[in-house]
Amino acid sequence: MIRSLAFTTQGRLHSRNVDVFLMPTVLNDTNLFLWVDLENPTPEETKMVLEDIFHFHPLAIEDCVMVSPSPKVEEYLPKEDDSFASHLFMVIHAVDYSRKGGVFDTNELNFFLGKNFLVTYHERPIRSVAAVEELAVKGTIHIAKAPDRVAHRILDSIVQNYKPALDELSLEIGELEQAALQSPGKQTLNRILQVKKEVMHLRQIVGPQREVLSRFAQGEFKLIRAHMVPYYRDVYDGLSHISDTAHAYADSLTGILQIYLNMSSNQTGEVVKLLTLITVITTPLMMVGTWYGMNFGDQMHEMKLPHAYLAALVGTCIATGLTYWYFKKRKWF
Numbered sequence: 001m002i003r004s005l006a007f008t009t010q011g012r013l014h015s016r017n018v019d020v021f022l023m024p025t026v027l028n029d030t031n032l033f034l035w036v037d038l039e040n041p042t043p044e045e046t047k048m049v050l051e052d053i054f055h056f057h058p059l060a061i062e063d064c065v066m067v068s069p070s071p072k073v074e075e076y077l078p079k080e081d082d083s084f085a086s087h088l089f090m091v092i093h094a095v096d097y098s099r100k101g102g103v104f105d106t107n108e109l110n111f112f113l114g115k116n117f118l119v120t121y122h123e124r125p126i127r128s129v130a131a132v133e134e135l136a137v138k139g140t141i142h143i144a145k146a147p148d149r150v151a152h153r154i155l156d157s158i159v160q161n162y163k164p165a166l167d168e169l170s171l172e173i174g175e176l177e178q179a180a181l182q183s184p185g186k187q188t189l190n191r192i193l194q195v196k197k198e199v200m201h202l203r204q205i206v207g208p209q210r211e212v213l214s215r216f217a218q219g220e221f222k223l224i225r226a227h228m229v230p231y232y233r234d235v236y237d238g239l240s241h242i243s244d245t246a247h248a249y250a251d252s253l254t255g256i257l258q259i260y261l262n263m264s265s266n267q268t269g270e271v272v273k274l275l276t277l278i279t280v281i282t283t284p285l286m287m288v289g290t291w292y293g294m295n296f297g298d299q300m301h302e303m304k305l306p307h308a309y310l311a312a313l314v315g316t317c318i319a320t321g322l323t324y325w326y327f328k329k330r331k332w333f
Contacts, residue, residue, distance in 0.1 A: 011142030
């Protein structure tokens with residue numbers, strides 16, 4: 001699917017769904033800015049836009065159509081006989097967090113940013129792109145004055161979309177801490193490990209993107225105008241905060257896991273202690289029962305006494321009672 005929007009330098013919508021054969025004309029108009037969004041395009045659409053119209057660098061096109069595991073940014077400057085205009089190519093990952101699946105789902109978003117054009121490429125719908133497109137079309141805040149402004153707005157929206165995920169994780173970690181103290185069972189352990197895995201995934205996503213945005217925040221690229229650099233720096237600061245929060249969550253989960261292991265160890269110790277006490281307390285009973293259970297009845301003269309059974313019973317009860325009293329006095333239970 002190809003969506004295209006042409007804006008004036010004042011940020012007002014000039015035309016929508018520009019015909020493909022008219023795109024070169026729009027690009028040659030210095031008073032217009034063209035934004036082309038490719039969502040799950042066919043190979044023919046990809047070739048037509050990226051190669052035939054914009055003539056992007058072959059390496060950038062290759063990185064765009066292939067899945068990139070890590071975010072990256074490259075600057076392509078034309079040399080002699082090159083047909084493409086100066087542009088930045090960036091790969092970023094938008095996050096979509098659903099409590100139903102309990103995992104982070106990422107969408108790859110590719111940017112081609114030039115002086116008067118922006119091309120976005122993604123396989124699946126991305127909320128940030130749709131939201132910025134709606135704002136740009138309405139034109140109430142004139143965000144579509146230039147490509148670097150639209151790109152900033154999309155990146156800022158992507159970073160903002162991390163916050164609901166962090167809030168969900170914060171609540172989950174609080175519940176896990178209570179569960180580790182009150183009911184340290186197998187289900188609790190599985191939840192701790194699952195959330196810890198999610199947080200590690202979040203850190204793997206945010207870390208490389210932080211490095212990419214730091215290059216924008218430092219004003220490294222000429223296609224990002226100087227007065228826009230502070231805005232990109234603000235996005236970088238927001239992503240840095242998310243990275244620090246994810247690191248703190250990882251530390252908290254490590255602590256919760258340690259609490260769980262301690263509580264489980266204490267429970268096991270209590271069970272072993274109880275079994276040991278039962279064994280020791282019943283030792284007199286087992287000794288008497290074992291002694292008189294031997295098949296030497298004719299040679300055990302005490303068994304012929306008139307009150308032998310009662311004496312053995314009373315002796316066993318007294319010995320068991322004394323053993324219980326001793327452990328109770330020592331506060332072993």
